[in-house]
Amino acid sequence: MKKIVNHPIVDVILTFLIAYFLMYYSWMVGDSLLIGIPEILGIDLSSIMGEDLYNIWYVYFSFISIWICGLIIIFVFKGYRPILKSFSPKLKGNNIKIALIGGLALGFGLNLIIALVAMATGAIKIYYVGLGPGTFILLLISVLIQSSAEELVARVFIYQRLRKDFPKWPVIAILGNGLFFLLIHVGNPGVTFISLLLMMIVSIMYSLVVYYFDSIWVPIVAHTTWNFTQNIILGLPNSGIVFPISMFKLDASRNNLAFDSTFGIEGSMLAIVLNIVICVGLYWFGKKKGALETNIWKF
Numbered sequence: 001m002k003k004i005v006n007h008p009i010v011d012v013i014l015t016f017l018i019a020y021f022l023m024y025y026s027w028m029v030g031d032s033l034l035i036g037i038p039e040i041l042g043i044d045l046s047s048i049m050g051e052d053l054y055n056i057w058y059v060y061f062s063f064i065s066i067w068i069c070g071l072i073i074i075f076v077f078k079g080y081r082p083i084l085k086s087f088s089p090k091l092k093g094n095n096i097k098i099a100l101i102g103g104l105a106l107g108f109g110l111n112l113i114i115a116l117v118a119m120a121t122g123a124i125k126i127y128y129v130g131l132g133p134g135t136f137i138l139l140l141i142s143v144l145i146q147s148s149a150e151e152l153v154a155r156v157f158i159y160q161r162l163r164k165d166f167p168k169w170p171v172i173a174i175l176g177n178g179l180f181f182l183l184i185h186v187g188n189p190g191v192t193f194i195s196l197l198l199m200m201i202v203s204i205m206y207s208l209v210v211y212y213f214d215s216i217w218v219p220i221v222a223h224t225t226w227n228f229t230q231n232i233i234l235g236l237p238n239s240g241i242v243f244p245i246s247m248f249k250l251d252a253s254r255n256n257l258a259f260d261s262t263f264g265i266e267g268s269m270l271a272i273v274l275n276i277v278i279c280v281g282l283y284w285f286g287k288k289k290g291a292l293e294t295n296i297w298k299f
């Protein structure tokens with residue numbers, strides 16, 4: 001019986017069930033924290049913050065429930081505790097310099113390049129409206145919580161468990177968390193085949209960073225700045241969603257290779273091509289230098 005329980009396939013099923021729970025059922029914790037507690041205290045956050053800002057903040061900050069439930073699972077079940085080592089600064093790639101340079105390049109830089117091409121080709125027109133520093137910081141922190149929560153589930157929890165179950169086959173962990181990342185975006189408004197393909201490619205790219213450069217901080221910074229640049233800075237759709245508060249506003253848009261009017265940059269062929277190029281570059285560089293990934297289950 002013990003052999004069956006410890007079988008890799010059983011662990012894979014359990015891992016994906018826990019990941020599914022974290023993404024879709026831990027929201028009850030978020031609701032209790034962000035809605036229930038203010039109601040008990042008699043505080044109306046929507047009136048204090050304003051309806052639009054409150055709605056944006058809630059959408060992103062509510063992902064804190066994933067962190068809470070995830071940490072509870074990790075600490076309660078001893079076999080999952082090494083997962084926290086993924087965030088350790090002892091890992092070669094987990095330092096501020098690499099995180100900022102690599103993360104900003106993959107998130108902000110790549111996003112900006114595609115947006116500039118979209119503007120240059122007439123696919124989008126945006127205009128500046130401004131954003132207060134307090135709102136900017138609040139939303140940046142909120143997007144960080146949302147993006148890092150998704151990374152916790154996909155590139156940490158699923159990836160590391162699959163690496164443990166199939167140590168000689170890193171491709172299983174890379175594709176496995178990519179498939180999960182794709183599936184959690186299937187229900188987004190305006191989703192297309194191109195956008196889902198991009199989700200898979202981006203996930204592979206982030207996993208290659210973890211595998212070849214031993215860094216989860218880079219994907220967290222990249223994921224955060226990618227979402228923040230689209231939604232909060234440029235005012236473009238992010239995963240099919242456009243919010244009423246942003247530094248720039250979308251004035252007009254049309255479909256071309258750099259932009260999809262429904263799903264935005266993430267629905268464009270240019271995003272697909274550039275992310276594939278980066279994946280190939282990471283693979284080539286990584287194979288040349290050798291994988292730096294640390295076995296968190298042993299150190």
